[in-house]
Amino acid sequence: MNSRMRELRESRGWSQGELATRLGVSRQTINAIETGKYDPSLPLAFGMAAEFTLPIEAIFFPEATR
Amino acid sequence: MNPRTSRLLTRCFLTALAYVATTWLAVWLLRHALSDAAPLLRALVALLPVIPIALVIRTLVRMVLAGDELQQRIDLQAIAIAAVAVSLGTLTLSWLLTAAVVTFPARQAMVWVFPFLWIVYGFARAWAARRYR
Numbered sequence: 701m702n703s704r705m706r707e708l709r710e711s712r713g714w715s716q717g718e719l720a721t722r723l724g725v726s727r728q729t730i731n732a733i734e735t736g737k738y739d740p741s742l743p744l745a746f747g748m749a750a751e752f753t754l755p756i757e758a759i760f761f762p763e764a765t766r
Numbered sequence: 767m768n769p770r771t772s773r774l775l776t777r778c779f780l781t782a783l784a785y786v787a788t789t790w791l792a793v794w795l796l797r798h799a800l801s802d803a804a805p806l807l808r809a810l811v812a813l814l815p816v817i818p819i820a821l822v823i824r825t826l827v828r829m830v831l832a833g834d835e836l837q838q839r840i841d842l843q844a845i846a847i848a849a850v851a852v853s854l855g856t857l858t859l860s861w862l863l864t865a866a867v868v869t870f871p872a873r874q875a876m877v878w879v880f881p882f883l884w885i886v887y888g889f890a891r892a893w894a895a896r897r898y899r
Contacts, residue, residue: 725834732836732898741835 703760706734708752723747736763770832778825785818819880836898844891851890852883 709719709730716734720727723744732738740748749756792814800808830841856879862868 726837728895728898729834729836735899737898738836738839744835 701739701760702736702763703733705730705748705759708754708759709734712752719751722751771829774825774829774832778822778829781818781821781825785815785822788818789815840891840894840898843894844887847890847894848883848887851886852879855882 709716714722716730717727720730723730724747725744729738729740729744733740745756745760748759752759792811795811796808800811830838833841856875859868859870859875863870863872
C-alpha cells in the first residue's frame with residue numbers, strides 16, 4: 701500500500717513525531733507507513749484522514765495504481 | 767521513548783535487580799540457615815524469587831499493551847520466534863540428554879529456560895523492528 705502521507709505531512713509542516721503524537725502512535729509507526737513497510741489498521745487510517753481532512757482514498761492507494 | 771515507557775522500563779530494571787537479590791538471599795538461606803528446616807519452609811524460601819519475577823512479567827505485559835499497533839505486531843513476531851527457538855532448543859537438549867550424548871544437570875537446564883526465552887526475544891524484537899524501518 702502506498703500513501704501520500706509524507707507529502708501531506710510536510711505540506712502542513714509537521715514532523716513525524718508531531719504527527720505521531722496527534723494520532724497517538726509512535727514515530728516508528730509513522731515512518732513505517734510513509735515508507736510503505738506497514739499498512740495501518742482501519743481506525744488508524746480513519747484517524748489520519750481526520751487529521752488531514754481528506755478521505756482515506758485521497759491518502760492511501762494500492763501499489764498498482766501509483 | 768515516551769515517558770510512560772521509560773517509567774515502565776525503569777520499574778522493570780529495578781524489579782530485575784530485586785529478583786537477583788532475592789535469588790541470592792534464597793540460595794544463601796537454603797544453604798546456610800535452613801539446611802535442616804522443614805520442607806514447607808524451604809519451599810517458601812526457594813520460591814521467594816517468584817515474587818519479583820511476577821512483577822517483571824506484569825510490567826512487561828503492561829509495556830506490550832501500551833504499545834501501538836505496529837509495536838504490538840513486532841512484539842508478537844518476536845515472542846513467536848522466541849517461543850519456537852526455545853522450544854526447539856529444549857527439545858533438542860532433552861533428546862541429547864536421553865541419548866547420553868551430553869551430560870547436563872536438568873536442574874540447571876530448567877533455570878536457564880526463562881532467561882534464554884527473554885534473550886532470544888530481545889534479539890528477535892530487534893530483527894523484527896528493523897523490517898519496518
